[in-house]
Amino acid sequence: MTRRPFLMPLPQGEALRQALVAVIPRLETERLILRAPELADWETLEPIWRTDRSAFIGGPFDEEEAWLDFANAVSGWLLRGVGYWTVARKSDGAVLGLFGLGIETTDPELELGWLLVAEAEGAGYALEAAAAVRAYAFDTLGLPSLISMIHRKNTRSIALAKRLGAVEDEGAVPAIYRDTDTAYRHTAPTSNRRNTDAIPTGQNDHD
Template sequence: MITTERLILRLPEPRDRAALHAMWADPAVMAELGPVKDEAASDAVIAKHDGYRHEGLGFWVVERRSDGAMLGFCGLKRGDAHNPIAGEIEAGWIIDRPHWRQGYALEAMIAALDWGWAHFDAPRIVAITSAINIKSQRMMARLGMRRLADGDYDHPLIPVGDPLRPMVTYAIDRP
């Protein structure tokens, strides 16, 4: 568990399932991230991220300390084999729509990056997003990440012609 001034980053629990599903089922939340998810797909995401724990990685629920509200999901994992950052430590986040533009993602990810540097000797941490996801790219820049000139690629699991297929890669070097 990680705590910040306003947040707790903790392992997902069964009580989080409904809130996580609602977030991933919201078309506005998923517009630049990928297709909305039904309950089975939401459960698969939770299970997938739980599977990263064998390396000490994984995503946490972002919970507001003041009232216990589930705000989102963030953390670190290994880059998937089908992209240019395969095997590197990859940062990711998603915040539910009612909690956008309140600094929660930035606060959570600063803590997640600090945790990553303390627990792993990786020379850098990377993040990917769709080229149209300008909000995430701005967030990456605010985290101190820079866009990698050789990190643009077409995501092989997203259909040709889908506006989410072109991807960009950002990275931050170990402080």
Template sequence: MIGLANTPVLETERLILRAPTGDDWPAWRDFHLSDRAQYIGGGSQMTERNSWRAFGHVIGHWVMRGFGMFVITEKGGDAALGITGPWFPAGWPEREVGWSIWHPAGEGRGIASEAARAALDHVFNDLGWDTAVSYIDAENTRSIALAERLGARLDADAPSLDTGADEINHVYRHRKGSA
């Protein structure tokens, strides 16, 4: 596996969070081309070509910003279950902490919550952020529930995210020490 140099690895009770690698492409592609990715710009209308570009964006973010999304794996294995972490590409109104579970095996077990908590600890303690947002589609009730469990609150005054295809109107604010 070829990885990115000098990227941190986060560890929780059950999980390893590491930088994405080219080996994660098949798991990303399968997720991103499925309707499971409907709230992050993927789904049945996505093409493999555009999915490839989006995954390159995920990997390149580490190089361009020095931080990025972590691939979520279970200890003892390296299968990519999803992704979580800091995100701030050009054009984003604020720094974000996001998450998505790519594989059904990662659902219903608290994996997204455990991983997102580790990512929030990382941005607040290691990167020195005081706040971050999560841009969540209004119909993504599971992600909204997770944001609230993590201590985030709806911030009606924060600018929404215009992704070009649609506007995400729900902005959940995370503050250091609120989880």
């Protein structure tokens, strides 16, 4: 494989990297661990962006576009205190996807998003991981609601959103995406809504 310098760790920065990783919440479910992303994860995650698996989020992407989208997702931890986790299987540590919370330049509010490697489909991992992220958003952060922006033809993600109990919310879709995407709203139980101004909301002016 061609050596790619941008994937090489920097020994001089390792202590700070470890300190940052230590403060990112670690979530566990029956079968999964949601942990801080690492450079080594990219070898497994990259095909999500570089193949037709990314067709519903604007792909396939070239190497630079793929890396920048990944970097954007994980940078939320530093910039906002929330971000995306690498999802790994407990039994063998295999990387299964990237799930988390983020907001892109055209998103009207915080989004629950997910990306799963092809080999992980059909085992219920997506539901398990997404439910863990949502529970963290509602129970730990106290957020009142989240959206998931989904391409209208992405039947798998729409089915997942519905299984999570999310309800379609066309009003949350930015105008530039109304022809292609819809939004599903996840709403916290009333007893959990203690921090209603914790997420940015705005006029509907994406994943």
